[in-house]
Amino acid sequence: ELADWHHDLRAQFPMITGNPDVAYLDSAATTQKPHPVLDAVLTYLTTANANAARGTYPWANRTTARIEQARDRLRRFLHDPDPERSTVQFVSGATEGLRAVARDWLLPQLRPGDEILVPFADHNANTLPWTEAAALAGVTVRPIPYDTAHDYDHRRLTVGPRTRLIATTHVHHVYGGDMNVHRLRALAPDIPICLDAAQSFGHIPIDLSALDVDFVVFSGHKAMALPGTGAVWSRNARGPAYHPAGWVGTPNTSGIISLAAAMDWLDEADMNRIARWNQALTLRLTEGLSKMPAYEVLGCQRSLTADTLTQQRHGIVAFRHQEIASNDLGFILAAEGLLLRADAHCQAPQGEKTASVRASVHVYNTPAEIDHLLTTLAALDH
Ligand code: PMP
Numbered sequence: 001e002l003a004d005w006h007h008d009l010r011a012q013f014p015m016i017t018g019n020p021d022v023a024y025l026d027s028a029a030t031t032q033k034p035h036p037v038l039d040a041v042l043t044y045l046t047t048a049n050a051n052a053a054r055g056t057y058p059w060a061n062r063t064t065a066r067i068e069q070a071r072d073r074l075r076r077f078l079h080d081p082d083p084e085r086s087t088v089q090f091v092s093g094a095t096e097g098l099r100a101v102a103r104d105w106l107l108p109q110l111r112p113g114d115e116i117l118v119p120f121a122d123h124n125a126n127t128l129p130w131t132e133a134a135a136l137a138g139v140t141v142r143p144i145p146y147d148t149a150h151d152y153d154h155r156r157l158t159v160g161p162r163t164r165l166i167a168t169t170h171v172h173h174v175y176g177g178d179m180n181v182h183r184l185r186a187l188a189p190d191i192p193i194c195l196d197a198a199q200s201f202g203h204i205p206i207d208l209s210a211l212d213v214d215f216v217v218f219s220g221h222k223a224m225a226l227p228g229t230g231a232v233w234s235r236n237a238r239g240p241a242y243h244p245a246g247w248v249g250t251p252n253t254s255g256i257i258s259l260a261a262a263m264d265w266l267d268e269a270d271m272n273r274i275a276r277w278n279q280a281l282t283l284r285l286t287e288g289l290s291k292m293p294a295y296e297v298l299g300c301q302r303s304l305t306a307d308t309l310t311q312q313r314h315g316i317v318a319f320r321h322q323e324i325a326s327n328d329l330g331f332i333l334a335a336e337g338l339l340l341r342a343d344a345h346c347q348a349p350q351g352e353k354t355a356s357v358r359a360s361v362h363v364y365n366t367p368a369e370i371d372h373l374l375t376t377l378a379a380l381d382h
Helices: 002-010 035-047 058-077 094-109 128-137 181-187 253-269 271-290 306-312 326-335 367-378
Strands: 087-090 115-118 140-143 146-148 163-169 193-196 215-219 230-234 295-297 316-321 341-343 356-360
Touching: 002 271, 035 253, 058 087, 058 230, 058 253, 087 253, 094 128, 094 163, 094 193, 094 215, 094 230, 115 128, 128 140, 163 181, 181 193, 253 271, 271 295, 271 316, 271 367, 316 326, 326 341, 326 356, 326 367
Parallel strands: 115 140, 115 163, 163 193, 193 215
Antiparallel strands: 087 230, 215 230, 295 316, 316 356, 341 356
């Protein structure tokens, strides 16, 4: 049954079915798009295209309605506990969304003596906007301490009376771990938390009725929708005044429609099953790599049991060869049809070496593709 489910889903991705000779293992960079998402965009552009909130005629009004429906669709997708109070603003991606929260919501409130907490092993998109806003306001940035490369050290994390914000990632874009927002919230019950959900949205279920955060930011292109899409969900109307009246400028209408279609597709496919599928592929890869002495898996101790690994990684595994430079390894793998990323992954240097090879999967990937990667890596295991 699981095999049938997966077979049906995989068949919906033209970039995957059209390229049987390669394994696309770079979904953390961007995902492929299923037919229903592409069809929704084409149908809209060929039957209903008009600018939103502008017209007195049906196409325009329907476009406006589709965008409002997409906001509600997102609230449902995230299990928003209070949809009457929350705001959803569409942005071009996580980078723009995080910057909007930093500049338009945080910066105007910062006063000398304030501080913010920032995780410096995160993606630059989730460190630079905060440090820039802090520099403009002359306030302190405190790094969130890590105990291992993949987890915050909650015992050393303290908040003060002037802590104005905690920025965190949901799933780490190199280590693949869930950064355990619950523990952050338990330490800081009253401090706004901004969640960078770029690698969790569309990969694992996000339940805002259980996850007590104030902002959620993500990009649609990492979750089956078109590039140039994303959103900032704010717990209440205090969200960033990014599009002041809500309807200034022409929105990315077809992109927003792709995002709504992507959420329909993901829910129909079943987010829980998708998350389990990706975890199983991740585990297959980490277990295989742990038998090859030439490779170091980043952000995770080899002694961890399989169970712990399953819980800790969501579709992303970064690793290094002890002798072959990661960049070279990337080219070797590409020549074998294994498409993945090999560089520093938009992360500030952590220790001496920065680059690594990152394999990242989504629901269209297969165990056979992971095995192909493992066999290719095994041939270089010396
Ligand atoms: N945060 C994380 C954790 C990411 O992985 C990425 C994408 N690499 C971003 C933010 C930025 O997303 P985008 O480039 O789509 O704006």
